[in-house]
Amino acid sequence: MNFYQKTKGILKKVSIFGLLTILIIAARKPEDRLPAGDADNGGLAIPDGFETLVVADSTGQARHIVVNENGDIYIKLRYFGKGQGGGTVALRDTTGDGKADIIKNFGTYKDQSSLANGITIHNGYLYYSSSLVVYRSKLIPGQLLPGEKYETVLTDDHEHGTHWHITKPMAFDNKGNLYVPFGAPSDACQDMVNSPGGKPGNVGLTPCPDLEKHGGIWKFSADKLNQTQADGSLFATGLRSIVGMRWNSADQNLYAVVHGRDNLRRLFPEYFSSWQSAVLPAEEFVKVTQGTNLGWPYYFFDQMKGKKMLNPEYGGDGKKEAEGAKYQNPIIGFPGHWAPNDIMFYTGNQFPERYKNGAFIAFHGSTNRAPYPQAGFFVCFVPWVNGKFSEKWEVFADGFAGMDPIINVSDAKARPMGLAQGPDGSLYITDSKKGKIWRVMFKGNKKSFGTAQLAAMEKHKLNGNIRTPHEIDDNLDKETKVAGQKIYNTYCTPCHQGNGLGDGSRFPPLVNSEWVTEDKRKLIQVVANGLEGEIKVLGKPYNDLMPKHDFINSEEMAQLLTFVRQQFGNMPDRVSVEEVNRVLKR
The missing domain is CATH 1.20.5 (Single alpha-helices involved in coiled-coils or other helix-helix interfaces)
Structure with a gap:
């Protein structure tokens, strides 16, 4: 041979x-x-047959996420390039074990504002946003990072004071349209600083001027550059705050998860108990069509009554329906303050058939349920049945917080935030605290999956972060005796939390804060007169509204501030009634 x-x-x-x-x-x-799941499923409780692995452990304060058709992952960070090497993170797995071994930050853009959220892929471009601007960059085949050139798609160009809900998630239909919400700045269209009629924030403006440019969803061209709100058209209104929004290809409609209002007890203690304020109003899962009106700021949805109720700023007392029936009800009204921050429709083939076209919703978790434990901090699933979404929901993934009960939001180990589907049908979930990324995969028998697995997850509805709290037994204030603490729990914990550490993003900490420890006169003025605009606390910027609390009498103000200084600033000296009267000239 x-x-x-x-x-x-x-x-x-x-x-x-x-x-x-x-x-x-x-x-x-x-x-x-599929790669092997982690032995502990990344710390999560999921239905039998599923496995979970941690793709990356600490990318930064991760918000929304998108996965490219080649498996590359892109995550929008909360802060737009502030000390994080760029406002966006790209991840790639080159070994096939499911773990990201290449992690690169990129993107420092003209608008460096915080509260960045949206990120998605459309027609070969990576779209991403800050509070005020939607950008895009061209994706290059085979290359992890997009092109360095970025283009401005949309700018929120009107003046803003301290707006609470102006993040810019995005959704695209199949007709060349882009949908972007412009959130509302208040609970119910109040002047939170100079409201007429008594306590700040207790009167709503009629008609609400915010609805002209806020509290709704606007429709724009998907590919036109340098647009402003004037280039779009109002698509839907009466929507206070939207962080999660998607186009559903199954019925060619837009859907959103809407944050309900806050501060029922703090502003209207004569009408609402602490328990009612903790569980109301509903967070709404809604179908959004041209002309949809959910009724904000005049009405809120009470999930226990199944009705729209008149907001107290407009004469409501928790019992008046008035003309609430003329506004659209949600598909599901979830309990208050769970913070639904993303929604995703499952179109893959990896999961059992019952998940096809259903909706996953990530509940970021509450900050303002005190004196009751915080709630949310899980991912639910809503089945798609006979061409529409079920009115019943299921617990799909739990255990993010790592504890039960969750007293302060800062105690939670993780907070689920963003959702994405991979090209193989895996589900990706982000964490907003440190940036952990989970990948959920199905490895079981599709034919036998069903009743037993779902029944086991149903038991999680009895956990403290999901069940409705008992009005007496779960009230953490029932044994509080320290002077000033109950006042603090009523007016301060919704933002600064029971442990004084804030929520890690919007609301600053009080513990060892220079605003607490350095100048009693300044502290009295801030609490009584409110504060608006960017400040720095312990070196970190914050830009939210501190409303007036001048309705608190001098004796209770002294008790409150003494508690704050001694509890969170370790300052032994008290704030006296005389000091309060002298500063406020009472």
């Missing part, structure tokens, strides 16, 4: 071996080609 014949024989054997290898790989079940 000559050299040519030997070589030909070897090549033939190699070719046959290679072909067999390819055939063996191709014959493997899809679930066999």
